[in-house]
Each structure stands twice: as C-alpha cells, then as structure tokens.
Amino acid sequence: MVESSGNAAYHFVDRHRSSPVGDKPAFVECGPGGRTLTYNALATQSDRMAALYDRHGIRREDRAAMLVLDEIEFPVVFWGSLKAGVIPVPLNTLLSAELYETILRDSRARALFVSAALLPVVTPILASCPQLEAVFVIGGDAPEGTLSFADELARSEDRPAVAVSADECAFWLYSSGSTGQPKGVRHVHGSLKATADTYGAQVLGIEEGDTVFSVAKMFFAYGLGNAMTFPMSVGATTVLLSGRPTPDSVREAVDTFSPTVFCGVPTFYAAFLAALGDERPAGFGRLRRCISAGEALPEEIGQRWRNLMGVDILDGVGSTELLHIFLSNSPGDVVYGTSGRAVPGYEIRLVDDAGGDVGPGGIGELIVKGPSAAESYWNQRSKSRSTFEGMWTRTGDKYERRADGRLVYCGRTDDMFKVSGIWVSPFEIEQALIAHPGVLEAAVVAERDTDGLEKPKAYVVLKEPGEAADIAGELKAFVKDRIGKWKYPRWVEILPDLPKTATGKIQRFKLRTREKETA
Template identity: 40%
Template sequence: MPRARTSPPRSCVAATRVQEEQRVLVILPDGPECVYAFLGAIWAGAVPVLVSTFLAPPDYLPFLRETRARAVVTTEAVGAALGADLRAALLAVGPGRSGSLWRAIEECPPAPEPFSTHPDDPAFWLYSSGTTGAPKAVIHRHRDIVHAVAAYGRHVLDLRPDDRAYATSKLFFAYGLGASLYFPLAAGASAVLSPEPFSAARTWTVLAEERPTLFFAVPSVYRALLEQAPRHAPQAVAGLRRVVSAGEALPPALFHAWQARFGQEILDGLGSTEALHIFLSNRPGACTPGSPGRPVPGYDVRVVDEGGVPVAAGTPGGLLVRGDSIAAGYWQRAEATRRTFRGEWLATGDQVVENADGSFQLLGRTDDMLKVSGQWVSPPEVEGVVATVDGVRECAVIGAADNDGVTEVVACIVCTADDHDDLRARVEHACGALPRFKRPKRIVLLESLPRTATGKIQRSALRARLGGTR
C-alpha cells in the first residue's frame, strides 16, 4: 500500500494517545477519510472498528460503549450528537477538507514505519449484519486480509494493476471492504468510492463515468439496475471483466436476465463477515445459475449433520468452512463464539447440498429452514419456483402458524401485476410441480420486502408481521 497515503493518519492516531491494540471507532461514509482512518489505525498498531453509517447519531452510543474505543473518527455532525457521552478522543471530518482529522493530517509528520505486529494480532473489527439478531463484533487478525487476497483475489478476480473496482456495498461491510479497499490496493489498482446510499440512477452514472473493470453488488441491486437501465447501459458496463454477486442467493432468473441484456455472467458466491469474504464462488466461463459455485482455493468445506458428522454428496446438511481468513471470534459473545467457531472450522449457519460436480446448492439459513408435516422445506427452492411466474418481482418464503397452530408455507410476494387474483392462480399452478408439503398454503402480497442494510431479506421481520413460526 502507498505509504504516502497511510502514514499521515498514523501520526494523527498517535496524537490522540491511542495505544497499540486499543480500538478506534470509525463512522464515516465511503471516501478518502474512511480509508485513511482504517489504514492509519492499523499502521499505528491500533484496531479500527468500522460501523454502519446508516444509523441515527444516538444509535452509535452502544457501539462506543461495547468497543471501549479510545478514539472516534466521524463526521462533525455525529461527533456533536455524541456530545457529553463521548469520552474518547475525537477526530472529526467536516465539509471539503475541513475538520480536526484533516488539520491533524496537515500538521503531523508522517511516520516512517508501521507498528510491528504478529499475523495473529487483532487488526480490525467488523459487525455482522444482524439478520438473526443483534449485530456481533467480529474480530479479524492481520493475516486474514492477506489470505483473502491470495485466495479470492487471485483465483477468482485475477487482480491486475489496471483494474478499477466499484462496489455498491459500503466499506463497513465485509463484502465492500474487500471489493473497494484491500483487493484493489493489493494489486496496485484503483477503486471508485461513492458515499451516497444506493440508487440505481446514481450507480448507472458512476458506471458510465468511471468505467470500472470489477463490479460488486447484491441481487437486489442487480434487479434494480435491470429495471432502471438507461439507453446507454450496455456501453456503461462494456468494460467490466468481473461482475460479482454475494450477500444472498442470486436467483437464476436474474443471472439469465443480466446475461441476456449485457452478455455478461454474474459470478455468484457465498461468504460471510466471519470468513471475511467469499469462500464459495462460480468461475468465469463456468457458472451454474442458482448455485454459489465451488470452494475457492485456500478454503476447505464440509457438509455435516446435526451431530457434526460429514454427510455424503447429495445429502442436505450444515456448511463448515476453514481457511486462514476466518475470524478469531466474537467480542464479548462467548457462547456464540463456541457455537460458530469450532476449532479450525467455521459453522456458517447455511444449509447446503453438495452436487455431483462439486458445486453446492444453497438451501437457506439454518434458522430459516421450515419443518412442515415432519419434512424439511428450503425457502430458496420454493422462491425459485415462484420467481418464474410473470408479474412476480420478489418473493420470500417463511413459515407461519395456521388457525390450529400448525406451521404452513407462506409466500410473501412483491408483484408488478395488476390482476392479483390471476397472479395468485398462476403462482399456485407453478407451485403444483412441488411436492405437496412444499407448496405455499398462503400467498401474501406486499409493497416491499424488509431488508437489512446489506440487502438481505429480513425473514424475522416477515415472521413477526405475519405471526410466523420458523
């Protein structure tokens, strides 16, 4: 990484009297300041903690208390809102290049060398997306980024110095941090950082003006881009050599629609905050729509039953992964750490099936699997059938109790069709191809599906709204 860009923040962090391994809370939109704060803290031997910028200022107080941060790098507005509750040193960013962070950068001399660390020392924290509960602080070590670059960066992205990366996921997400920061930096490439929240129009503008070669997004973004594609869209994406999707399963219909429109494959993959980045991925020229692909070199995976015993290919089970980017554990979550980090293996919480060709089929999150009539139902399987019906824009399948308290399959649909009765009839007809216990007993039409900041469907919110079970 260029020292001219990373060493000035190091001196500023040291000026706040933050010591090695102490936390620095970073609450900044994507931009140079966020990059300088993150890399500068690591340069100083401190531990940056990236936090979502989508929260209201008072909502940052729990993060401040949990991390015990000795310094906070944020906007002047958030710093002012923290007010008397802020016991840590503050480096603030104002409009333009104003604020105490930029003054410190200009006044402090650069440090010649980074703090000497061990590969297993804590390097940074990220927060999990919280789809199944409160977000958890995930502790990553210095070796983790190195491994992710050597694995996914080399074998899937094939990083090059002339690459230009652009991600709609922000830096405080594990997915966005790799896409917009350490992957391009490791190759001597460049990245496009956009501080604004996602909008299809804004993204098309960036694609047209910046002409990236690597593009990272989530399935809901690809859907919005297809629906709001301008006339110049083919030219805007013509230079892309890698188009990546992660965060949740990419529906086959979206894969085919993008390929038909732009002639490009979307490389769907599976990763997690705990694994740092993608460990299952499709490869260019060898994509299987509806599958997250095969293990990325540098990672081993297993499919196990409820007792942790490996199962044969073709048998559903829980997914375990191991590799040198796996986090050390969760901060102050001993029980969750024991459940998730099993020796050298990470239990991802995904239910999968290994196919005969070595690729995997994602059945859903373990917590989202439904047991109906004594048999397991995979929500993505049912959603895939519903999504084939014209007029269905989005679908999420959950379990909800009927009048007798028995779990039934419910399809929650966002539709574009005007005739709702006709749509219901066509959905029922399409689902007739499924075994009877997998067919939705109820079809609920909604204006939108609740999602996390990462774009994942919040099934727990749907269950709460509809009186769901599992």
C-alpha cells in the same frame, strides 16, 4: 523478532510507495468535484495517522470507530490506523442512533471518525458514550466539541508503521444483523492478504489494469474486499460512490468510469435489471467480471444479467466471520442456482445435527476451514465457542450437496422448516416466485396453519404494485408448476418492500416477528 511486514498496511499500501503504480489513482470519487487519491498520496497520508493518534492520547490496541461514507478518507483512516496499531472499527452507515450507541459502548471506542453528513445522526448519543474522547469530522465544519480531520491530519508528521505479527488483531467488523443484534467480529492482519491471495487472485482474477466498482460499501466484509483489499493487492483503481447506490446513481458511475469489475448483491442486480429493461449501459463496454454475494443469487437474475450484459455473475458465499467469499462459481464454470465450489485455500463440509458428514442429495449445515477466519466475537465467549470450533467455522447456512459436488443454498439454519416431515428450502420457493414476470423480490418464512402445522408463507414485492389484487392465486399456481404442489406458499402477502440489512440481506427474522405481532 516481530516482522514489520506482518502489518497488513505494508503489503497493501507501503509496498506500492514509489513503485510503477505509485502515482496511479488508487481511488477516484464519483460526482462533480470528485477527488482522486494516488497510491503514493495514500501512503503519505496514512503515515500521519500515528502522530494524530499520539496527540490525542489514542494508543495501540485502542479502538477507533469509523462512521465514514465511501470516500477517500476511508482508506486513509483504515490503513493509517493499522499502521499505528490502533484497531479501526468500520460501522454500517445506515443504522439508527440507538444502534450506534450500542456499538460504541460495546466496542469502547476512544475515537470516532465520522463523515459530516452522518454527524447529525450520532450527535444526540455522543454524550452517553463516556469512553469516547475524540470525534473527528470528515468533509465539513467541525462543531464545538469535535475536531476537523483534515486539519488534524495536516498538523501530523509522518511516522513509520508499527511492527506487528500477522496474527495480531488488526480491525473489527460488526456483523450485519440479519438475524438480530450486530456482533463485533475481530480479524487479524494476515486475514486481509489471505483473502486477496485466495478469492481475489484465484477466482476474481484481479489485475493491475482493472477499474473496480462495488455497489457493496466498504464498511462490511464483502465491500471491504471488493473496493480495497483486492484492487490494492495488485495496484488497480477503485471507483467510490459515497451516496446510496440506486440504479440511476450506479448507471451514472458506470457510464463515467467504465469499470472492468462490477461487484453487487442479488437485490441490487434485480433492481438494476428492472430499471434497465433491455438497455445495456454504454459504460459496461470494458466489463469483464461480475460477482455477487450477501445472499444466494436467484437463477433467473443470473441468466437475465448474462443475456443482457454478455458477462456471467460469479455468485459466491462469504461471511463477516470469514471476511470474504469462500465458496463460489468461477470463470468458465458457472451454474446458476448453485453456489459453486470451495475457493482454493478453503475446505468445506456439510454436517448433520450430530456432526456427521452429509452425502450427495442431503442437506446439512455448511462449515468452513480457511486462512481468513476471525479470531473471535468481542465479549461473546459462548457464541465464539459455538461458531469457531478449532480450525472450522460454522456458517449457520443450510446447503444441499449435488452429485457433481456443487452446493445449493437452502436457507439459514433458523429459516429452514419441515412440511409433511420433509425439509423445505425457503430459497427454492423464493427463486420460483422471482421467476414470475410480475415479481421483483420475495421472502418465505414458516407460518402455522389452523392445525398448528408449519407451511410456507410468502412476502412478495411486485414490479408493478397495481397488480396486487389478483396475483396471489396466480403465484401459488406458478410455484406449484415449477417446484411441486406441496412446496407452494399457502399464504401470499404483498408488501411495498422487504426488511433488509444495509448490505442487502433480507431480515427474515423480522418477518417471523411480524407474524407473531399480527397474530
């Protein structure tokens, strides 16, 4: 017999119904007129999603795409879909119409929930997605051919959650595309609770009294855990910012809601520190925990944040395929410049090209075994077989194991290269560059010299663009002094910004492509 509690919506939503936290805000929105959604209201509204789907012929295991900003309708649609047995597919809100068309056609979504502000982006491609049968508009007028989500939900009746196994597919996430086209990653119901029971409880230490603010958006794995899974697992409150997280908008949110838990990515921490100068926001008076993921956190950024805020950043490593962080620094055990140790509940190995274990001082690919691994990639059998190897998942990241067991990030497998026969870590060079007071961001890729040999090339974003004229030579010398003469970038190119995914990951493959195009 299938247990109804196998449905993740039971643990995260219905378990709180009429509990001591039932009338407590689960989500609060930033800005004038920002709305509040309590745990009881979320339970009731998500109950109605099954009837909404029934009326429009959307059945169990059908896909429903979510192009939804961080607003209170996001958790209603997500958890309501799980209750109905429909597969929600949250989408990156910053993609092009062309990519949305690719994803909608790939997923064969029969329904699309879209925030009104994003509707103009997808309107031109809706006609070319014939499998899409219903478009629900959130927070605005519904043009002809679309439906008002608020009206449709109001017409719906409460329905209990469908009984499912914890091993049943619950939702999809599309990978961020840091190395190319996004891939549909399929996750089961049990994975959500697994991340809450491991990282959420045993590293982050989430508590009922916490107020959480995540710069990372809910459409991707890191933000989904930060803003939904972890706080909802204990009845905490999440602050939602629907707009772009700039230093100004985030500071306003912080000063208004005084979060106790702050979740960011390295690029935002760097930009926020640059904007703050030496001023600590008043709203961080209750701050007790900060975390970072998406890319490795430069040591310089972590130290500057701790000095200003008085709270360490717990730098960790996660992936869409593992749903959240599986390798991390932890409270009271932070060493900046490292990714820490395995999160309780996960096992990690570093392996060489032959699959053998790499010892201390060696560099190998990180593979992970844990309870939140995805089921597979959608319609990519070869990629699924090469990534999900039995109980182990290949991350595609290269790490060095220190003598104390901590892991130091070296780069993506595709980013690593050798100089004079020795592996070079682009991230090590990038950290050295970021330590220069004039540098805001840096990315390093391999470039061939006139002899056809690979050497480091740096792309740098400056804090003050006017300094570009004389800084290249200074940066080369700076890196030589910090990490060694043979590792310095032979070329330094100043850019106004670096290509990134919406999750803040630098797309180094675009920089490599840039080199080929300009050669």
